[in-house]
């Protein structure tokens with residue numbers, strides 16, 4: 001697909017935050033012909049290489065930047081269509097491209113390519129590598145001015161019509177449009193409240209229910225990571241979820257998702273406990289083999305993970321005009337599902353389209369952005385909330401030794417014994433699952449698909465004809481005993 005033609009009436013656009021959302025928006029809008037200025041609070045030089053970025057780049061403003069990330073096919077589509085040079089540079093920087101041929105379960109007999117397979121591609125790299133690549137491209141983009149070490153303090157506005165930014169050095173910056181991409185800790189709700197409008201934004205929030213623990217490794221000379229094996233590269237023990245993430249430049253990471261509040265499992269922050277435990281997780285066997293790799297970080301923890309949605313159009317009325325909120329400042333989902341950067345990409349695309357269609361009609365732009373968020377992002381947010389609520393209910397019942405919630409339990413059975421087995425034998429079900437998980441389709445499309453329902457139903461009905469699912473790892477008590485011994489505590 002060729003890049004869209006420049007807009008007839010370019011606007012002066014101020015972007016708050018140079019994280020994933022801010023950079024994606026800046027890139028797409030500058031390529032549309034707008035004049036974009038990005039204000040990024042972190043005052044750090046761009047490291048010389050992606051490797052140096054991982055080792056020493058101070059990204060205080062994005063503390064999750066040293067946690068495992070995977071780039072879903074939806075973000076890859078945005079980049080492929082709107083910024084293929086970013087993908088080319090990612091490849092140059094050693095990122096891993098997982099195409100459908102590499103991802104199809106090894107036991108799948110029918111490996112014939114299908115229409116649409118070219119979209120089914122995931123990119124894997126360290127988060128700081130994609131961030132380094134994007135920063136390199138965006139700061140070199142002719143239409144972008146990058147102002148680093150400048151924090152935004154609020155809006156300059158005429159009532160609820162935003163006309164620019166107030167900066168922490170006391171100065172003001174006027175703009176035709178303000179784009180807020182300041183991440184999940186952005187004070188944007190306070191900034192909007194300070195405008196004093198009659199209509200205020202709303203916010204809904206629920207806990208993702210997990211704490212992230214991640215450790216990164218570098219492969220030893222001459223060693224390679226296995227392509228996906230029959231056992232996959234992750235699993236869920238009920239009391240702990242785990243996954244291996246391919247990286248770039250011979251790196252990879254392992255992440256454990258621990259239920260919020262399970263303090264005993266936090267022993268796994270100890271590197272000796274961690275190493276002992278990850279070796280017991282059977283799908284990760286090829287990732288933890290002796291002599292394969294050496295750790296390059298400690299075990300990094302990240303808590304306070306939420307599903308959160310903020311709405312800026314209430315009953316058809318924008319809370320403010322001249323401003324749009326994108327990325328984590330607008331919507332966060334449980335990172336376990338890997339959607340955040342794709343959500344940022346969707347919002348950047350939607351904004352590019354809204355400005356093409358509505359130009360300087362500020363109310364129309366606000367309404368178009370709201371409609372796009374509700375249509376293209378909110379269903380994934382809802383799906384994330386439902387999955388987290390069900391998993392938390394099951395976990396709580398398991399710990400308390402009480403009867404599990406019947407609906408959550410039936411849902412888990414359907415996924416574990418119906419849908420997932422069907423994805424491993426039916427190439428079309430696999431592709432539909434992949435499309436939904438990767439945000440190429442809405443999540444409800446999967447469960448409305450007759451082929452998926454039929455195949456998953458058949459797999460569920462045949463559950464007892466198959467050998468029981470293999471044990472993926474130790475029980476919680478076994479794991480804790482091992483961790484305690486290994487950590488010497």
Ligand SMILES: Cc1cc2nc3c(=O)[nH]c(=O)nc-3n(C[C@H](O)[C@H](O)[C@H](O)COP(=O)(O)OP(=O)(O)OC[C@H]3O[C@@H](n4cnc5c(N)ncnc54)[C@H](O)[C@@H]3O)c2cc1C
Nearest residue numbers: 017019020021041061064069070152183327328335340341
């Ligand atoms: C543990 C974890 C794992 C994740 N894994 C994945 C994954 O596998 N795949 C995926 O797609 N997503 C993942 N995500 C989500 C993804 O990281 C976020 O969705 C994404 O970073 C959001 O981008 P953003 O630009 O909105 O915010 P950020 O990337 O957080 O960037 C915000 C930027 O704004 C700057 N800033 C903030 N306030 C101001 C201000 N007042 N003035 C100027 N600058 C300011 C900050 O310095 C920062 O640079 C994960 C998230 C977490 C927490």
